[in-house]
Amino acid sequence: MKSLLREGADLAYGYPGGAIMPIYDELYKYQDELQHVLTRHEQGAIHAAQGFARVSGKVGVCLATSGPGATNLITGIADAQIDSTPLVCITGQVASHLLGTDAFQETDVISISAPVTKWNIQVTKSEDIPGAIAKAFYIAKSGRPGPVLIDITKDAQLGTLDYTYEKCASVRSYKPVPKTNTEQLKAAAELINAAKKPFIVFGQGVILGQAEAEFKALIEKAGIPSAWTVLGLSALPTEHYLNVGMVGMHGHYGPNKLTNECDVLIAIGMRFDDRVTGSLNTYAKQAKVVHFDIDPAEIDKNVKADVAVLGDAKDTLGKILPFINQNKHDAWHNEFKKHWETELEAVINPQLKPTKEGLTMGEVINQVNKETHGDAIIVSDVGQHQMFTVRYADFTKTRSNVTSGGLGTMGFALPAAIGAKMGAPKREVVAYIGDGGYQMTCQELGTILQTGVAVKIVVLNNEYLGMVRQWQQLFFDKRYASTTMVNPDFIKLAEAYDIQATKVSKREDLAGAVKEMIASEKSYFLEVMIEKEDNVFPMVPTGACVSEVRLS
Amino acid sequence: MEELFTISVYTENNPGLLNRIATIFLKRHINIESLNVSRSEIENVHRFTIVARMSELAVKKLVGQIEKQIEVIKAYYHTDDEIIFHETALYKMGSSLLFEQREIQNVIKNSSANIVTVDPEFFVIEKTGRRKDTEELYNQLEPYGIKQFVRSGRISISKTEMNISSLLEKLK
Numbered sequence: 001m002k003s004l005l006r007e008g009a010d011l012a013y014g015y016p017g018g019a020i021m022p023i024y025d026e027l028y029k030y031q032d033e034l035q036h037v038l039t040r041h042e043q044g045a046i047h048a049a050q051g052f053a054r055v056s057g058k059v060g061v062c063l064a065t066s067g068p069g070a071t072n073l074i075t076g077i078a079d080a081q082i083d084s085t086p087l088v089c090i091t092g093q094v095a096s097h098l099l100g101t102d103a104f105q106e107t108d109v110i111s112i113s114a115p116v117t118k119w120n121i122q123v124t125k126s127e128d129i130p131g132a133i134a135k136a137f138y139i140a141k142s143g144r145p146g147p148v149l150i151d152i153t154k155d156a157q158l159g160t161l162d163y164t165y166e167k168c169a170s171v172r173s174y175k176p177v178p179k180t181n182t183e184q185l186k187a188a189a190e191l192i193n194a195a196k197k198p199f200i201v202f203g204q205g206v207i208l209g210q211a212e213a214e215f216k217a218l219i220e221k222a223g224i225p226s227a228w229t230v231l232g233l234s235a236l237p238t239e240h241y242l243n244v245g246m247v248g249m250h251g252h253y254g255p256n257k258l259t260n261e262c263d264v265l266i267a268i269g270m271r272f273d274d275r276v277t278g279s280l281n282t283y284a285k286q287a288k289v290v291h292f293d294i295d296p297a298e299i300d301k302n303v304k305a306d307v308a309v310l311g312d313a314k315d316t317l318g319k320i321l322p323f324i325n326q327n328k329h330d331a332w333h334n335e336f337k338k339h340w341e342t343e344l345e346a347v348i349n350p351q352l353k354p355t356k357e358g359l360t361m362g363e364v365i366n367q368v369n370k371e372t373h374g375d376a377i378i379v380s381d382v383g384q385h386q387m388f389t390v391r392y393a394d395f396t397k398t399r400s401n402v403t404s405g406g407l408g409t410m411g412f413a414l415p416a417a418i419g420a421k422m423g424a425p426k427r428e429v430v431a432y433i434g435d436g437g438y439q440m441t442c443q444e445l446g447t448i449l450q451t452g453v454a455v456k457i458v459v460l461n462n463e464y465l466g467m468v469r470q471w472q473q474l475f476f477d478k479r480y481a482s483t484t485m486v487n488p489d490f491i492k493l494a495e496a497y498d499i500q501a502t503k504v505s506k507r508e509d510l511a512g513a514v515k516e517m518i519a520s521e522k523s524y525f526l527e528v529m530i531e532k533e534d535n536v537f538p539m540v541p542t543g544a545c546v547s548e549v550r551l552s
Numbered sequence: 553m554e555e556l557f558t559i560s561v562y563t564e565n566n567p568g569l570l571n572r573i574a575t576i577f578l579k580r581h582i583n584i585e586s587l588n589v590s591r592s593e594i595e596n597v598h599r600f601t602i603v604a605r606m607s608e609l610a611v612k613k614l615v616g617q618i619e620k621q622i623e624v625i626k627a628y629y630h631t632d633d634e635i636i637f638h639e640t641a642l643y644k645m646g647s648s649l650l651f652e653q654r655e656i657q658n659v660i661k662n663s664s665a666n667i668v669t670v671d672p673e674f675f676v677i678e679k680t681g682r683r684k685d686t687e688e689l690y691n692q693l694e695p696y697g698i699k700q701f702v703r704s705g706r707i708s709i710s711k712t713e714m715n716i717s718s719l720l721e722k723l724k
Contacts, residue, residue: 118622173623
């Protein structure tokens with residue numbers, strides 16, 4: 001406990017059980033200093049810790065017991081690993097003399113979690129606990145952040161020790177931030193300065209490196225149109241004149257099309273995920289590629305870089321700025337505008353100002369934008385509504401977009417929103433969730449009830465697993481295998497947890513309900529019935545070329 | 553084009569590392585052909601020697617992922633012509649062969665193998681060399697009946713320097 005407090009952790013999410021009871025007993029003594037949030041499932045605990053970490057930039061902490069408690073954390077750990085979220089997970093383990101005996105609630109969580117943790121360790125002696133915790137926090141938050149797991153046997157939890165605590169400042173074999181090569185930095189600047197059609201794609205590295213200001217200074221000086229990945233979203237305000245939208249499968253038309261027309265592609269803190277690039281064989285082949293990243297293993301992993309600049313984004317973007325020439329690229333920027341117009345007419349207007357009777361997800365999100373002025377933290381789950389959310393939600397502040405990107409974990413949003421609100425208590429937190437994903441973790445309504453955390457929940461209900469249904473429509477001849485949902489009465493469910501709830505089925509009721517929801521000081525549940533068979537466009541089908549992006 | 557690579561990994565001495573390193577191969581569906589773990593020239597630094605078949609592009613990425621592990625100090629990959637390498641094989645044979653099939657003594661002598669132990673029931677031949685050498689001896693001994701056979705993982709020394717000591721100095 002003392003060790004956790006020394007690391008500045010004053011909040012932990014978790015679920016008790018046999019093998020972690022000694023730790024919980026200590027928690028009881030420290031409850032004035034360290035708040036413990038009891039979730040309704042270990043998966044809820046870890047997603048809440050993720051939401052907390054994503055908005056606050058601090059390390060999220062969660063606790064679980066051995067066996068099923070530990071395995072229930074795994075989905076969230078995998079999610080945090082692929083989305084570079086700093087977490088310290090502490091699991092209880094059976095007493096060390098029982099290890100390997102198939103004891104009650106024994107699982108080999110070290111082996112199970114190895115591929116999805118940045119680091120993990122099993123502690124069997126009390127005296128090793130402070131050192132392990134110090135190292136865990138250091139590793140979780142330094143360099144490219146990630147989840148770390150400490151598995152502590154019950155006897156180690158019960159033992160006593162001469163307590164001293166030393167923060168960890170380095171690990172011999174671990175170099176969190178690689179050295180930046182000045183020659184590479186200059187070579188990158190030369191390419192950028194010589195470019196006629198430069199294009200930036202930025203990812204979460206800008207946010208994790210707290211490099212938003214340096215990033216903005218760079219793009220403004222060089223006048224470069226910049227597009228974001230799902231996780232890069234909110235690093236640059238929506239309304240910024242150089243923000244040209246999203247890249248990737250459901251990204252904007254211009255950024256996808258023009259990826260294959262730019263002459264220099266500058267990737268900043270992003271990893272060329274397949275959802276971003278589509279077919280690699282036809283991805284930006286005409287362009288010179290400059291790749292800024294903190295992780296050397298990302299360089300040339302998917303897209304070969306002509307110039308790689310290793311280092312922390314705040315540092316490298318700051319250092320490159322003096323070498324960058326002032327520029328505008330107006331003609332090039334106009335190409336993005338032209339494509340924007342095309343998309344506006346074909347996709348965005350029909351979504352935001354529909355002529356059909358059914359409500360669209362876009363118009364719900366747009367209505368929330370009007371009430372929050374883009375200042376809210378937006379949490380989304382996974383599926384169609386997630387893509388509508390990242391496409392249509394407005395952002396003015398960084399660290400405001402919380403979603404499961406790399407892993408695509410349905411059920412992420414509700415618990416993550418709880419954590420997000422606790423990580424940024426003064427901000428509005430709105431969670432958009434599909435009717436499918438909502439039912440994967442809706443037991444966390446109990447956590448809202450118990451803690452009173454004020455989360456605004458918007459379920460966009462189309463009575464389908466919408467994204468899968470969309471693919472079935474487009475690629476499987478409308479064979480809707482197991483994607484129709486018979487749903488419970490969500491209003492009654494929310495009310496059972498003492499949460500104010502409203503259902504909207506008609507357009508004329510939407511504005512009033514959204515207004516009431518945002519005005520509420522407490523948690524609020526809004527269910528909106530959505531046009532059943534709407535699709536997310538634009539779309540780059542799996543394995544297609546980014547410039548083959550479809551508008552319908 | 554796929555070829556055989558020898559990957560040398562210098563690590564801290566941590567029980568979970570073998571698992572982590574093996575997982576990196578498994579995740580990419582790459583079969584480990586041989587694996588050896590021993591101490592290295594530096595105190596408390598272990599050395600994994602792993603042989604696997606893949607393309608150079610794949611091995612580059614793989615080594616990058618291995619190096620990313622917190623307790624890995626440094627990883628290298630080499631082709632066969634960049635290293636000196638050996639394997640050791642043990643062959644257990646029935647002792648009666650030494651008297652009843654005397655030509656087996658010539659086989660052993662000609663292959664420059666050693667007899668490491670002789671028991672009334674059995675004797676054990678040890679042969680160190682490249683894969684084809686131990687394989688050849690296997691083929692020669694097989695007609696006499698091999699009671700047990702085992703071959704170690706490849707161990708290798710690189711021709712160029714793998715400068716771990718100075719790297720460790722820097723990391724301090």
